[in-house]
Amino acid sequence: QALVQSSGENDMDWTFCGLWLHDLGSPQLDVNISPGCSNVSVSANRTTLSIHGQVTAQCRRFNGIQLDHYGLGHEKASNFCLYWEPALDRLILQVKQQNFSLCRSAHPEGSCCTDLSRSSIGPEVVHGIKKAMIRTDVISLETFSGYTFKGERVPCSEEHFCSFTVKTMSNERLCEYEEPTITVHLPPALKLAMRTTTKVAVTFHTNTTFFQVTFSTKILGEVVDITVENEIIADLSEPIRISFYHDAIQVWRSHRAWSRDCFTVDPVHVKWLAEGCVTSQRGVEHTECFCNHLTYFSVLVELQPRPVRHLMALTVITSLGCAASFISCVALIVFLCTKSRQSKEQSVPIHLGLALSLAVLHLLFFLTGVLANLGGEALCAWVGAGMHYSLLSSFTWMGIEIFHTFWLVYVVFTPSPKPYIWNLLGFGLPLIPVIILVAVGDVYGLREVFSADDLSNPYQMCWMKDSTKALLAHYVTNITSVFLLVSSGIVMLILVYRKIRIRDEWKQTQVAFLSIWGLSCLFGTFWGLTFFEFMSDLVLFFSCFLTSFQGFFIALRFYMLEWMRKRAASTLCSNSTGSTRQHMLQEKS
Ligand SMILES: *[C@@H]1O[C@H](CO)[C@@H](O)[C@H](O)[C@H]1NC(C)=O
Ligand SMILES: *[C@@H]1O[C@H](CO)[C@@H](O)[C@H](O)[C@H]1NC(C)=O
Ligand SMILES: *[C@@H]1O[C@H](CO)[C@@H](O)[C@H](O)[C@H]1NC(C)=O
Numbered sequence: 001q002a003l004v005q006s007s008g009e010n011d012m013d014w015t016f017c018g019l020w021l022h023d024l025g026s027p028q029l030d031v032n033i034s035p036g037c038s039n040v041s042v043s044a045n046r047t048t049l050s051i052h053g054q055v056t057a058q059c060r061r062f063n064g065i066q067l068d069h070y071g072l073g074h075e076k077a078s079n080f081c082l083y084w085e086p087a088l089d090r091l092i093l094q095v096k097q098q099n100f101s102l103c104r105s106a107h108p109e110g111s112c113c114t115d116l117s118r119s120s121i122g123p124e125v126v127h128g129i130k131k132a133m134i135r136t137d138v139i140s141l142e143t144f145s146g147y148t149f150k151g152e153r154v155p156c157s158e159e160h161f162c163s164f165t166v167k168t169m170s171n172e173r174l175c176e177y178e179e180p181t182i183t184v185h186l187p188p189a190l191k192l193a194m195r196t197t198t199k200v201a202v203t204f205h206t207n208t209t210f211f212q213v214t215f216s217t218k219i220l221g222e223v224v225d226i227t228v229e230n231e232i233i234a235d236l237s238e239p240i241r242i243s244f245y246h247d248a249i250q251v252w253r254s255h256r257a258w259s260r261d262c263f264t265v266d267p268v269h270v271k272w273l274a275e276g277c278v279t280s281q282r283g284v285e286h287t288e289c290f291c292n293h294l295t296y297f298s299v300l301v302e303l304q305p306r307p308v309r310h311l312m313a314l315t316v317i318t319s320l321g322c323a324a325s326f327i328s329c330v331a332l333i334v335f336l337c338t339k340s341r342q343s344k345e346q347s348v349p350i351h352l353g354l355a356l357s358l359a360v361l362h363l364l365f366f367l368t369g370v371l372a373n374l375g376g377e378a379l380c381a382w383v384g385a386g387m388h389y390s391l392l393s394s395f396t397w398m399g400i401e402i403f404h405t406f407w408l409v410y411v412v413f414t415p416s417p418k419p420y421i422w423n424l425l426g427f428g429l430p431l432i433p434v435i436i437l438v439a440v441g442d443v444y445g446l447r448e449v450f451s452a453d454d455l456s457n458p459y460q461m462c463w464m465k466d467s468t469k470a471l472l473a474h475y476v477t478n479i480t481s482v483f484l485l486v487s488s489g490i491v492m493l494i495l496v497y498r499k500i501r502i503r504d505e506w507k508q509t510q511v512a513f514l515s516i517w518g519l520s521c522l523f524g525t526f527w528g529l530t531f532f533e534f535m536s537d538l539v540l541f542f543s544c545f546l547t548s549f550q551g552f553f554i555a556l557r558f559y560m561l562e563w564m565r566k567r568a569a570s571t572l573c574s575n576s577t578g579s580t581r582q583h584m585l586q587e588k589s
């Protein structure tokens with residue numbers, strides 16, 4: 001049995017040692033340290049050992065120290081070591097077993113100056129630094145006047161420090177007991193399986209950038225590679241046990257679920273595979289893998305599509321709602337077309353535009369499932385693009401409805417823009433993002449929606465694909481539109497309310513007014529809700545219902561307003577101001 005333990009090696013701390021060849025007499029120390037991160041130099045001549053530089057976070061020190069009190073004056077050479085602990089901002093010089101704390105502990109904030117690398121060496125001299133060493137590596141056996149090292153800033157915090165530093169120099173305990181990152185337990189069965197050698201090589205890879213990971217997977221923590229030279233070990237009777245202590249999973253794409261599993265590398269195809277290991281999740285930061293062969297191992301997080309609860313019921317509601325909405329919108333279009341021939345009312349083309357875009361949206365939404373199963377990839381992409389276009393067009397028309405009402409109330413004396421301008425805006429503007437996305441490519445296409453009840457049989461639809469690019473497009477176009485629609489709706493609602501509240505026709509018009517604004521805002525909100533996937537079942541059903549019956553409600557609202565207008569007209573026609581009120585009402589609807 002063997003137990004291999006590895007903990008992150010502390011690379012931040014730095015030690016420089018050497019033998020200072022000096023004169024008899026009165027050697028001294030020359031210190032000039034200031035905050036910064038450029039370079040630090042250690043140089044020596046026959047009288048002085050100098051430490052100059054800018055590597056500290058806060059420490060500033062500038063003085064000379066006489067060393068003859070410390071017994072250096074009687075000898076011609078002294079061993080010295082300089083210890084630099086950037087995470088503690090501590091610099092200690094040890095000369096002849098005597099410690100000089102040049103910089104006492106402090107807490108650096110945010111970054112540390114570390115990775116000190118040699119940038120220059122002084123000339124070879126008689127009195128200087130001999131046998132210079134960095135940590136335990138000898139740089140040179142000759143004597144040089146000095147060495148300069150260049151530092152580099154790296155992020156560091158107490159957490160960083162705690163997870164990477166093994167304390168060696170002081171008794172201070174900043175961190176609690178540190179867990180090893182990976183422990184490997186090799187079973188006796190392995191020894192029996194090895195034929196030629198008895199050596200097992202275990203390599204820990206902290207830098208995992210080399211190991212290619214796909215879009216939907218991510219390596220959690222480190223990679224460990226266990227091999228036996230020239231042998232392939234597989235099908236062990238007793239598994240190798242590897243414990244990974246890693247960070248808790250960052251929810252970096254929260255709209256999808258994730259799974260945490262042990263993976264191994266298939267060395268032939270250089271691919272991560274989930275086979276050959278059994279995963280045991282011991283805690284959010286601890287995963288244990290039981291594997292029956294030797295290769296590279298790691299814990300990978302795999303993103304998986306988030307299953308939708310009650311998908312069947314939601315699909316039925318959506319289909320019914322879309323059918324009802326489509327029929328209502330078509331009826332509304334027919335009604336508006338006959339009406340527009342009779343009257344020159346400004347708002348008719350706007351209602352018509354909204355009804356038309358909603359009709360197309362609901363029709364495509366109704367058919368998207370069927371088309372996804374029947375048509376090929378290309379057709380699906382076009383259906384997805386069409387659906388996106390009609391959705392954006394509906395948003396634009398809702399915005400126009402809101403803006404039009406605002407215009408009628410605020411800009412009373414200027415006639416509102418001509419219908420062709422509205423058409424250009426409502427049908428033309430949404431074309432721009434859709435054309436751009438089609439040109440970019442790989443945005444529209446087949447999208448699978450997984451049911452929580454049956455993961456193996458996803459519901460297919462044509463919409464935006466499930467990729468980073470498409471997700472970005474969704475945020476930039478849809479979420480932004482909903483946000484603009486709802487926020488501008490609320491602002492204009494308040495402005496219009498303030499203006500018309502004091503007019504005497506307010507009482508008659510308020511119902512109509514509120515119904516328009518309220519509904520416009522509500523629709524925007526429900527589309528918005530549909531996009532946010534953290535919803536309780538009730539909200540999910542509610543928003544699904546309202547979204548799919550949207551066209552139906554818009555038509556219903558329209559007929560109610562027509563009815564109210566007729567009633568108002570008949571009760572007010574005897575009044576002297578009746579015609580003005582009627583005008584206001586007409587424009588408001
Ligand atoms: C040390 O750093 C300073 C400031 O960055 C630079 O001017 C100087 O040349 C450096 N010295 C050496 C020896 O690299
Ligand atoms: C030794 O170096 C110090 C500072 O680096 C300097 O002040 C002193 O003059 C030097 N001494 C000799 C003998 O070169
Ligand atoms: C001097 O400091 C070093 C490093 O912190 C430590 O290992 C050593 O024990 C100290 N020596 C004395 C005499 O305090």
Ligand SMILES: *[C@@H]1O[C@H](CO)[C@@H](O)[C@H](O)[C@H]1NC(C)=O
Nearest residue numbers: 154205206207208209210211
């Ligand atoms: C990890 O290795 C890659 C090259 O394989 C390198 O580009 C990257 O800088 C390394 N990262 C760290 C943190 O060392």
